[in-house]
Amino acid sequence: MTIRVAVIGAAGRMGSHAVEAIEAAEGLELVATVGREDSLDTVLEAGAEVAVELTVPKSTEDNVRFLVEHGLKAVVGTTGWDAEKLARLEELLTAHPESAVLIAPNFSIGAVLAMHFAELAAPYFDSAEVVEIHHTRKLDAPSGTAVHTAQKIAAARTAAGLGAVPDNTESDPLGGRGAVVDGIHVHSVRQAGMNAHEEIHFGSMGEALTIRTDSWSTSAFMPGIVTAVKEIPHRTGLAVGLENYLSLRTA
Numbered sequence: 001m002t003i004r005v006a007v008i009g010a011a012g013r014m015g016s017h018a019v020e021a022i023e024a025a026e027g028l029e030l031v032a033t034v035g036r037e038d039s040l041d042t043v044l045e046a047g048a049e050v051a052v053e054l055t056v057p058k059s060t061e062d063n064v065r066f067l068v069e070h071g072l073k074a075v076v077g078t079t080g081w082d083a084e085k086l087a088r089l090e091e092l093l094t095a096h097p098e099s100a101v102l103i104a105p106n107f108s109i110g111a112v113l114a115m116h117f118a119e120l121a122a123p124y125f126d127s128a129e130v131v132e133i134h135h136t137r138k139l140d141a142p143s144g145t146a147v148h149t150a151q152k153i154a155a156a157r158t159a160a161g162l163g164a165v166p167d168n169t170e171s172d173p174l175g176g177r178g179a180v181v182d183g184i185h186v187h188s189v190r191q192a193g194m195n196a197h198e199e200i201h202f203g204s205m206g207e208a209l210t211i212r213t214d215s216w217s218t219s220a221f222m223p224g225i226v227t228a229v230k231e232i233p234h235r236t237g238l239a240v241g242l243e244n245y246l247s248l249r250t251a
Helices: 013-024 041-045 057-069 083-095 109-124 144-159 218-234
Strands: 003-008 028-034 050-053 073-076 100-103 127-134 179-181 184-190 196-204 207-215 237-240
Touching (some): 003 013, 050 218, 057 073, 057 083, 083 237, 100 218, 109 207, 127 144, 144 179, 144 184
Parallel strands (some): 003 050, 050 073
Antiparallel strands (some): 127 196, 179 184, 196 207
């Protein structure tokens, strides 16, 4: 069976690579590419079954709503999906049970595995912090990947009955301790010459564990996008994180 695919945001860095990856993938047919000035009706007119949404945070919710309301399944790589937006999307999907949406903070297999390893490690260490490093063109901070990582670490610590990470900071007028996501500190670096990188730091008395993932090229995200596009026709509802479409063992 051939899956008919559209790419929304096809002119961007991620989008242009996604177009090439979908055209090269067995079992996928690229039927539409949508740019900033194009109507989303192009996706419907082309008969797409799955749309890959790779635009910008201010546009992504409206785009995904359009896709769901018209019965398409959506693979979303755009960040900016906070709890409020996800709740609205879940409500929308309840009214359109035939549809499915995957929101992936990161399509890099290495990054997904790093988050998975962090979730496994979290109950065994007292301290945990996340550092994300990206190119200077990135619009949001912290990255969706870092937020997702921190949330997973926090949930694993809570499930294990652990309390707050130790931190005796009394004064931080300049924000040196970074953002706090569910009790986990997250630090963002925007540096020329970098692409997409994450370090996950764990520590206990006498030992430390650092998990690092590096994506040096946008091409690193393409196997994850192709995997998601091939899997989503078999899914319904909302999933957040590519790991939900992979066979990862929890123990």
